[in-house]
Amino acid sequence: MVHAPTLTPTTEKSGPEPARRSRWRHHRGEDLTKVLFVLPAALAMLALFGYPVLKNLMMSLQDYGLRTFFTGQAPWVGLRNYTAVVKDQLFSQAMVNTALFTIGSIAFQFAAGLALALFFRRRFPLGGLLRSLLLLPWLLPLIVSSATWRSILEQDSGILNRTLTGLGIIDDPVPWLNSPSVALIAVIGVNIWIGIPFNVTLLYAGLAEIPDELYEAGQLDGATGWRAFRYITWPNLRAVASVLLVLGVVYTIKVLDIILGLTGGGPANATQTLATQSYERSFIDFKFGEGAALSNILIAISLVFAVLYLRATRRAIDE
Amino acid sequence: MITQRIAAVVAGATALSLAIAGCGDSGTDASSSSGGSVSSLSILDYYNNDPDKALVQKGLDSCASKLGITIKRETVPGDTLIAKVLQQASSKTLPDVLMLDNPDVQQIAATGALAPLNDLGVNADGFAKGIVDATSYQGKLYGLAPVVNTIALFYNKTMLADAGVQPPKTWEELKAAAQKLTKPGRYGMAFNANATYEGSWQFLPAMWTNGGDETNLTSPDVAEALQLWVDLVKSGSASKSVINWTQGDVNDQFIAGKAAMMVNGPWQIPALNKAPNVKWDVVQFPVNKTGQTPTAPLGGEAWTVPLNKDQAKQQKAADFVKCLSSDENELAWAKARFTVPTRTALLDQYVKDVPSMKAFTEQVVNARARTGKLGEKWPEAAKVIYQAIALALTGKASAQDAFKQASGG
Numbered sequence: 001m002v003h004a005p006t007l008t009p010t011t012e013k014s015g016p017e018p019a020r021r022s023r024w025r026h027h028r029g030e031d032l033t034k035v036l037f038v039l040p041a042a043l044a045m046l047a048l049f050g051y052p053v054l055k056n057l058m059m060s061l062q063d064y065g066l067r068t069f070f071t072g073q074a075p076w077v078g079l080r081n082y083t084a085v086v087k088d089q090l091f092s093q094a095m096v097n098t099a100l101f102t103i104g105s106i107a108f109q110f111a112a113g114l115a116l117a118l119f120f121r122r123r124f125p126l127g128g129l130l131r132s133l134l135l136l137p138w139l140l141p142l143i144v145s146s147a148t149w150r151s152i153l154e155q156d157s158g159i160l161n162r163t164l165t166g167l168g169i170i171d172d173p174v175p176w177l178n179s180p181s182v183a184l185i186a187v188i189g190v191n192i193w194i195g196i197p198f199n200v201t202l203l204y205a206g207l208a209e210i211p212d213e214l215y216e217a218g219q220l221d222g223a224t225g226w227r228a229f230r231y232i233t234w235p236n237l238r239a240v241a242s243v244l245l246v247l248g249v250v251y252t253i254k255v256l257d258i259i260l261g262l263t264g265g266g267p268a269n270a271t272q273t274l275a276t277q278s279y280e281r282s283f284i285d286f287k288f289g290e291g292a293a294l295s296n297i298l299i300a301i302s303l304v305f306a307v308l309y310l311r312a313t314r315r316a317i318d319e
Numbered sequence: 320m321i322t323q324r325i326a327a328v329v330a331g332a333t334a335l336s337l338a339i340a341g342c343g344d345s346g347t348d349a350s351s352s353s354g355g356s357v358s359s360l361s362i363l364d365y366y367n368n369d370p371d372k373a374l375v376q377k378g379l380d381s382c383a384s385k386l387g388i389t390i391k392r393e394t395v396p397g398d399t400l401i402a403k404v405l406q407q408a409s410s411k412t413l414p415d416v417l418m419l420d421n422p423d424v425q426q427i428a429a430t431g432a433l434a435p436l437n438d439l440g441v442n443a444d445g446f447a448k449g450i451v452d453a454t455s456y457q458g459k460l461y462g463l464a465p466v467v468n469t470i471a472l473f474y475n476k477t478m479l480a481d482a483g484v485q486p487p488k489t490w491e492e493l494k495a496a497a498q499k500l501t502k503p504g505r506y507g508m509a510f511n512a513n514a515t516y517e518g519s520w521q522f523l524p525a526m527w528t529n530g531g532d533e534t535n536l537t538s539p540d541v542a543e544a545l546q547l548w549v550d551l552v553k554s555g556s557a558s559k560s561v562i563n564w565t566q567g568d569v570n571d572q573f574i575a576g577k578a579a580m581m582v583n584g585p586w587q588i589p590a591l592n593k594a595p596n597v598k599w600d601v602v603q604f605p606v607n608k609t610g611q612t613p614t615a616p617l618g619g620e621a622w623t624v625p626l627n628k629d630q631a632k633q634q635k636a637a638d639f640v641k642c643l644s645s646d647e648n649e650l651a652w653a654k655a656r657f658t659v660p661t662r663t664a665l666l667d668q669y670v671k672d673v674p675s676m677k678a679f680t681e682q683v684v685n686a687r688a689r690t691g692k693l694g695e696k697w698p699e700a701a702k703v704i705y706q707a708i709a710l711a712l713t714g715k716a717s718a719q720d721a722f723k724q725a726s727g728g
Binding site for chain 1: 559
């Protein structure tokens with residue numbers, strides 16, 4: 001394009017004046033149409049994503065409390081909200097709980113989802129019906145699920161403990177939601193139950209994509225059972241699986257309603273996560289600045305996984 | 320072309336911000352437009368369920384007709400009221416008359432959102448002191464509570480009679496009775512010790528009766544009160560689930576016959592009366608040592624007047640709040656809703672008319688407001704209290720250490 005400047009004047013001059021203008025007008029019209037097409041989406045993004053994120057960032061740098069709503073004043077405090085939440089005695093515990101909750105939920109959701117997806121891949125009578133029934137936990141409002149589970153897990157009269165003692169599996173009722181050492185496990189368990197349908201659905205779709213010919217060819221080479229899974233299913237499922245895992249992390253790390261419904265972060269803060277802490281600071285203590293700081297930390301962690309997700313999907317498309 | 324794109328975005332953003340600003344403006348206009356004679360008042364409260372909703376409506380209607388105005392009432396669920404108030408405050412659309420839970424009054428008054436009622440010809444002469452403390456901030460009155468409630472000890476008459484147990488008057492008797500009343504499938508005692516403000520509220524009768532004070536939570540008196548909760552749970556006289564129960568759950572346990580005694584408030588009476596096979600009565604919360612006075616926290620809602628540029632409207636709203644606390648309306652609401660009138664002169668007549676409220680009325684006379692000493696700092700203390708309870712009941716700390724640990728020491 002180094003020669004362009006010398007060439008363009010001649011070509012432009014050679015063309016008749018009106019034609020050039022109309023072409024230019026045509027171009028401009030096309031550009032305008034493009035912009036108009038993008039505009040609604042851009043506006044929606046700005047209003048629904050840009051504004052809240054910016055506002056949250058601003059809030060985390062302000063002393064934004066109850067008074068702010070009435071006076072409109074939120075003094076600038078720099079990073080003080082961040083130091084306050086990080087120095088809090090519950091912060092490290094909330095971090096560990098968030099990590100345990102996320103890893104525990106994802107690992108078991110994925111394993112159970114994969115097992116069920118493989119199971120439903122074999123065609124058998126009522127398979128379709130059973131598969132759709134499996135979606136039920138997903139269809140229930142979370143507040144209903146957690147209330148129901150709370151009564152199931154009740155220590156004295158909950159149906160789970162009653163069943164286990166009735167079968168002679170345990171002697172004393174398990175304090176599912178009442179003991180700081182068991183509550184996190186119980187909450188993770190409920191979250192696994194809620195997450196299984198999502199995992200089954202995506203993995204089943206992934207399995208359906210794998211052509212049957214591969215298995216037929218594999219069978220000729222002696223790849224059946226476990227070996228078929230190891231050398232045919234898993235490599236073909238990897239793209240779906242990595243997307244699923246990353247999405248799972250982003251969804252799970254911010255879970256709030258299930259924990260609030262089951263334990264409210266207790267007993268003795270045993271199930272506090274970054275999300276419940278952020279909620280508590282904002283809506284119970286009315287320290288919206290500190291709540292925003294915590295949620296920004298959460299967003300930053302999610303962002304790391306979101307970037308991983310984008311890279312995973314890009315690779316999947318490239319493949 | 321790039322500049323065009325930027326221009327488009329900027330234009331869009333400007334349009335958007337204009338639209339937002341427009342909304343804000345219209346909001347302000349609406350609240351300050353009407354002047355002169357006042358024909359209607361807007362009201363916000365959290366009595367969103369019947370029977371309370373309808374019973375409160377009756378009192379509001381009678382005051383409205385007395386003042387010759389109409390009312391526009393909005394009710395929201397209790398746990399969303401403060402969020403609603405904050406949203407209305409930032410958009411300058413607060414109602415003319417606002418109901419607030421009494422421990423929230425000082426916090427909201429501190430933001431400068433409420434009109435001092437003394438300046439509008441309203442005073443709290445003849446009201447029980449505890450509730451006046453709760454609705455005053457820096458020496459000025461910001462709200463009036465026509466009726467209040469508190470918590471005391473409910474007991475199942477049949478179960479106590481069968482076990483040959485008298486309603487307990489001291490903590491020793493309480494522990495012994497609870498132990499004796501505990502059977503397979505039934506606990507002697509139920510209370511709510513969950514990690515919320517409700518859990519702190521249920522602990523206050525024990526703490527205050529024993530001389531404990533929210534200004535000094537690490538005192539032995541407070542630890543002794545916590546030890547009572549620990550003893551009841553450790554001995555198996557109360558369920559380990561108390562750390563997850565709400566007051567509603569506690570009442571359900573009592574009605575289902577799974578608890579022989581419970582700490583609860585008179586708002587449960589309508590539900591208890593719907594279960595005719597449960598014969599119950601109420602006594603004041605027991606004392607630790609003889610000579611102590613049972614002291615419980617005051618519950619109930621106050622009616623306040625948010626600041627209004629329209630002077631006439633603000634005055635009318637204050638008159639309305641005054642009318643809600645008239646002798647006539649206090650008695651009507653107290654009788655219909657199982658609450659206690661706040662004008663002390665009405666108490667004798669009230670107990671004569673509603674004998675089932677005797678223990679609560681006695682308890683209210685000596686009851687204290689949660690915000691009486693700490694004011695807007697109360698929520699911080701309440702948080703330490705409920706966290707200490709959780710630490711002690713789950714065995715993560717002894718009753719002596721729990722408060723120190725919960726306050727970050």
